[in-house]
């Protein structure tokens with residue numbers, strides 16, 4: 371019961387914070403906790419293709435802001451996280467995929483079976499590119515991070531409002547290998563949060579019993 375209350379309190383505390391208190395910095399211990407919940411998040415087939423860049427440098431945040439619709443979260447936050455997904459390495463039969471399956475310590479035959487299922491799965495995804503699939507994994511990580519942050523009283527704002535190509539060239543990212551999928555700012559709020567706007571559960575959910 372107490373766990374439920376703790377988590378619900380965190381979900382109610384979390385909101386898309388539009389401006390952070392520039393005088394406050396998240397301490398290393400707290401940010402490591404948030405990162406640990408990212409690390410423990412699931413990825414489809416256990417591929418672990420997400421990479422994070424954490425920016426605390428104020429000058430760099432200011433340079434990034436115009437590439438993110440000039441949003442105030444970018445340079446007022448304490449920690450700015452850029453979520454990238456591997457692309458080339460996620461293709462079936464790549465050494466990375468081989469390694470991820472081998473890590474499970476399964477017999478060779480089982481590993482090959484897994485690889486076949488993985489290859490077939492990617493065949494069914496053909497209308498989307500591998501980037502779309504990798505990007506989806508970053509959203510799972512995002513969810514873990516904004517929730518765990520809220521549990522310890524840290525605010526956040528997920529950010530899809532950025533110019534992908536410009537941000538990738540800013541970071542000199544080799545886009546044959548990885549691409550940016552998402553951005554998220556973490557810090558401490560300045561303003562009180564607005565009232566939550568959500569539909570009723572009955573509108574969102576149907577039960578088939």
Ligand SMILES: Cc1cc2nc3c(=O)[nH]c(=O)nc-3n(C[C@H](O)[C@H](O)[C@H](O)COP(=O)(O)O)c2cc1C
Nearest residue numbers: 384385386387388441527528529530531532566567
């Ligand atoms: C994936 C994602 C991307 C978002 N991108 C932005 C953004 O670029 N800028 C912004 O101010 N809010 C952004 N938001 C915040 C949403 O607008 C916000 O979560 C939604 O309106 C619900 O409000 P709440 O989070 O305060 O409850 C984003 C949210 C998500 C989940």
